[in-house]
Amino acid sequence: MIDSPSILIDVTRCTGCEKCIDACKEANDLGHDCLRPGQRSVDALSASRFSTILRKPDDTFVRQMCLHCLEPACVSACLVGAMKKTDAGPVIYDEDVCMGCRYCMLACPYGIPRYEWDKPTPLVRKCTFCYDRLKQGQLPACVEACPEKALTFGTRDEMLLEAKKRQRENPGRYRDHVFGEREAGGASVLYLSNISMNFLAWNNTVGDQPLPELTWNSLKKVPPTIAVMGGVMTGIYWIIGRRMKRAVQNGEADGPDSQATDTTPETTEMRDDS
Amino acid sequence: MNSRLNILKSILWAIVGVWAVVSVARFVRGLGATTNLSDGAPWGLWIGFDVMAGVALAAGGFVLAAIVYIFGLERYRPFVRPAILTAFLGYAAVAVGLLYDLGLPWHIWHPLINWQHHSVLFEVAACVMIYLTVLTLEFAPVILEHPIFKHRIFKTVYNFLKKATIPLVIAGIVLSTLHQSSLGSLFLITPGRLHPLWYSPIIYVLFFVSAVGLGLMMVTLESLLSGYFFRHKVDTSRLAGLGGAAAAVLSLYALIRLGDLAWRGVLPQAFSGNWQGNLFLFELGVSAIIPAFLLMAPRIRRSIGGLAAASVLTVLGMIGYRLDTSIVAFLRPEEAAYFPHWMEFAITLGIVAAFGLIFIFFVEHLRVFEHHDDDTATAKRYFPIPVEASSVRDFGQRSWRGPAWYSLVAIGTAAITLVFLPEHIRSGDLHRAESVSGVRTIEGLRLTRASQEGTRFAVPAEDAMAQFAVPGADPVLLMVIDGNRDGNLVLFDHESHRVREGGAGSSEKECGVCHHMNKPFDRNTSCYECHRDMYNPTMIFDHTSHTAAMGGNEGCVRCHRDPDAVKTADNIRPCYDCHADMVADGSTMIQAPPKDGLRWQAPGYRDAMHGSCMACHEKRMAADPEYYSAQFVRCDNCHNADYDTELRHLSPYATLSQAAGGE
Known part of the structure; x- marks a missing residue:
């Protein structure tokens, strides 16, 4: 199996024939689509549709699928490690580990993972880059099925070079940008297109920063928080306890009215539980 | 017994009846059948309220423990037990709520063995699990005070737990700080989906500070409610002290929130007049600014009405903050509008009602509240001394009429719920009908x-x-x-x-x-x-008109050809035998x-x-x-x-x- 497998999607070559979708459905045994509430149309991504063709103006067809980010937000979000970035590259899902919290669905900047809402034992479903086929040395089913060569398979470096080459050899055909090269830290699925691909991301915006960094900024503060909070609380307890003990001793010496060391009279009572 | 409490309990039991039926529907038919969740709205009421708001509402436990045990402000000791009990039951309710929301709830223990240090949710899960254990240990002495635990072993455990109070309290404060803030950090990874008025790189600070303020106000509200339902006097002078602290914390929260928005240049969006801006202003006003102003006035925070108004506003407002962050201000595809299904409300209310009943049970049988007009002398005496048997009603002595009435109420509402269950729950056919119109x-x-x-x-x-x-x-x-x-x-x-x-x-x-x-x-x-x-x-196929056309009972065999076989759809003559002319x-x-x-x-x-x-x-x-x-x-x-x-x-x-x- 090759290292960091990648798919280059040439949007200008796609004719919207949906042969890739059929192949995907067959390879993953996905069956019939059925519209459910909250879904725009039956052709939208769903638990039975890992990939779909978005129809854009001017006969532009954009294949929507998991981008297999280099630093996937879904993987960093998963609290049990059901979403995994394999060593080779594809982001896969382990249904035996998943709890079904659906945080991956929230975290994904492209809104890719889908849920089997109508089953009593639901799973998260998404494109696996045909990981099992790759392991057997086969191409992903969609790449194999594409009659227009809109999908090209290779290592990520090869695909980036190929994209640059096509941009060079066909001036004016493509925008000067490969979507997925840097988006959210980079992705394994790259889009070469004549229109902006930002609509694939929420709110039409996705920065270059890997999303896991955002939560790591907060998570790396956990050990210092434990140390500081624990230390400060122990310290305050010790200092106030000592002051109160002294206040009681002073009170015994000077009489009950002396509360010199405390600002509020209520705090002079001795703690009786410890 | 008093009538206010009886009415409250009857209402709670009625909700529990509905909850029981809907629970079965949830676990038999799945999330799609009982909720309005969808791929566009993967998190709904059960996360937004039961988990996000639930954890925040239970913050009073660690706040009061810190005030009394760490800062030594002994006059607030009467509030500690109810606050710890609320926290304990609150976190238990969160765990129960999670069981409903998780797609595969029997995997809820998986974080115990699969540690993912890069996941905020793992940190939250770990902290909540440990903190629930800590709260159990913190509250256990109150249970062990009950006369039925008079064996020597219980006494030993009791004394050990009393000695461990301070370490437990400090652990509770640290754990609470971590997960109260991390519930906010969950949304750091969704910069594209959470509206900029709610998304903030320091959202964890906002969640923590708001939880502290909410905790204080929740303890206040609880004291007022227990005073009303158990008919004991409310100690407004002490509540005024908590109110003053809450005023400071809520002001701090409002200042950080506004300051952060101003610093990042997002603040003008709040006054843009769109619904998000208006919602933000309303939410911040109700949750922090109005209560803070109310509580700053000494006369208002010493009156029951003022305390009630401020605490209700804060509690509702902060629930709103959690719901806005996790649901309302969260970007969804245009078509995936989300409003909870009534069964989602039934589950949420049912969990609240069930844990409310457990709360009342504990209050009735254990020394949670100081019912007398407590002065500092009783407060001082109160903690280490086990309750006398006479001061609580014994488990066995209750009349049968209470339980019988409450059972009747719960069974009654359960039966009514059964009648009103949607058809797709009963039939199990989850396909949505999608009617078709002509060209x-x-x-x-x-x-x-x-x-x-x-x-x-x-x-x-x-x-x-x-x-x-x-x-x-x-x-x-x-x-x-x-x-x-x-x-x-x-x-x-x-x-x-x-x-x-x-x-x-x-x-x-x-x-x-x-x-x-x-x-x-x-x-x-x-x-x-x-x-x-x-x-x-x-x-x-219209069977009735076909029967009539075939000549009643005599005509059955004209379609169901085999006179011996049971007449089902499987042994009929093909329709086209007769209707061949209908197809060209x-x-x-x-x-x-x-x-x-x-x-x-x-x-x-x-x-x-x-x-x-x-x-x-x-x-x-x-x-x-x-x-x-x-x-x-x-x-x-x-x-x-x-x-x-x-x-x-x-x-x-x-x-x-x-x-x-x-x-």
């Missing part, structure tokens, strides 16, 4: 292409039709095939198809190529009249194989359309591959109406002349 017509232009690959139509705005009258583009009446009115339509040139099938002269023979099976006494039944659902087959020769109609069990059902509208059109297109293509290109059988040969640019005015509910269909 509309519109005048368009037929654009001739150089190649023979398909036909394109353009539909100019009505008044612009004249200027498009160019050679090669003839105005034609187009059928707009869009059964479910979702805008994904096919423009169909009926006339040219008819001419192609039957020549210019109309013999009506050509109609049968596509049309079949009129309804009785009808000559041109439209497709949608039988194919009534977009995706699912519809039953069109060469019709594209595809008869479902018997094994599909669809013989007396009309397939879904989409399948019917695809079946009819595609069968013919494929046949033509095979017959004349020279003439037709591969394009002829592809989706976009027909699905090429460019909705976004050319046909915007054909929006699903635009008024178009309703064609009679089939014409």
Whole structure:
């Protein structure tokens, strides 16, 4: 199996024939689509549709699928490690580990993972880059099925070079940008297109920063928080306890009215539980 | 016993009855059947309220423990036990709520063995699990004070736990700090989806500070409520002290929130007048600014009315903050509007009611509240001394009337709920019916292409039709095939198809190529009249009228041929034996194989359309591959109406002349 497998999607070559979708459905045994509430149309991504063709103006067809980010937000979000970035590259899902919290669905900047809402034992479903086929040395089913060569398979470096080459050899055909090269830290699925691909991301915006960094900024503060909070609380307890003990001793010496060391009279009572 | 409490308990038991029934529905039929969650809205009320708000509402436990045990402010000791109990039950309720929300709740223990240090949710889960244990240990002494735990072992445990109080309290504060803030950090990874007025790089600070303020106000509200329901005097002077602290914390929260927005230049959006801006102002006002101002006035924070107003506002406002962050201000695809299903509310309310009853049970049987007018002397004495047996009612001595009445209430509401359960819960058929409407017509232009690959139509705005009258583009009446009115339509040139099938002269023979099976006494039944659902087959067979036509009981064997077999749908004579004349020769109609069990059902509208059109297109293509290109059988040969640019005015509910269909 090759290292960091990648798919280059040439949007200008796609004719919207949906042969890739059929192949995907067959390879993953996905069956019939059925519209459910909250879904725009039956052709939208769903638990039975890992990939779909978005129809854009001017006969532009954009294949929507998991981008297999280099630093996937879904993987960093998963609290049990059901979403995994394999060593080779594809982001896969382990249904035996998943709890079904659906945080991956929230975290994904492209809104890719889908849920089997109508089953009593639901799973998260998404494109696996045909990981099992790759392991057997086969191409992903969609790449194999594409009659227009809109999908090209290779290592990520090869695909980036190929994209640059096509941009060079066909001036004016493509925008000067490969979507997925840097988006959210980079992705394994790259889009070469004549229109902006930002609509694939929420709110039409996705920065270059890997999303896991955002939560790591907060998570790396956990050990210092434990140390500081624990230390400060122990310290305050010790200092106030000592002051109160002294206040009681002073009170015994000077009489009950002396509360010199405390600002509020209520705090002079001795703690009786410890 | 008093009547206020009885009424409250009756209401809570009534909700528990509904909860019990809906719980069964949730676990038997799954999330999709009982919630309005969808791929566009994967988190809903159960996360937003039961978990996000639930954890925040239980913050009083660690706040009061810190005030009394760490800062030594002994006068607030009477609030510690109710606060710890609320926290303990609150976190237990969060755990129960999670069981409902998780898709695979029996995997809830997986974080114990699969540690993922890069996941905020793992940190939250770990902290909540440990903190629930800590709270159990913190509250255990109160339970062990009860006279039934008089064995020596319990005394030993009790004394050990008392000695461990301070370490437990410090652990509780650290754990609470971590997970109260981390619940906010969960949303750091969704910069594209959370509205900028709620998304903040320091959202964890906001969640923590707001939780502290909310904790103080929740303890206040609880004292007021217990004073009302248990009819004991409310100690307003001490509550005023908590109120003063809350005023400071809530002001701090409001300042950080506004300051952060101003620093990042997002603040102007709050005054832009859109719903998010207004919601933000309303939420911040109710949750922090108004209560803080109320509590700053000493006279208001010493009055029961003022305390009640401030605490209710804060509690509702902070619940709102959690709900806004996790649901309302969270970007969804336009179509995935989310409002909780009534069963979601039933589960949420049911969990609250059940834990409310447990709270009342503990209050009635353990020394949670100081019921007397407590002065500092009793407060001092109160903690280490076990309760006398006389001060609490014994478990065995309660009258049967209470339990019997409450059982009756719960069973009654459960029965009513059973009646009102949606049909899809009982039947288990989760497919949503998607009704189909007939075709509309519109005048368009037929654009001739150089190649023979398909036909394109353009539909100019009505008044612009004249200027498009160019050679090669003839105005034609187009059928707009869009059964479910979702805008994904096919423009169909009926006339040219008819001419192609039957020549210019109309013999009506050509109609049968596509049309079949009129309804009785009808000559041109439209497709949608039988194919009534977009995706699912519809039953069109009318058994009653067939029985009548066959001559009553005598006629059964005319269809159910085998007189010995049980008369079911499996042993009937094919419909076409009698109705052969209804299907023309060469019709594209595809008869479902018997094994599909669809013989007396009309397939879904989409399948019917695809079946009819595609069968013919494929046949033509095979017959004349020279003439037709591969394009002829592809989706976009027909699905090429460019909705976004050319046909915007054909929006699903635009008024178009309703064609009679089939014409």
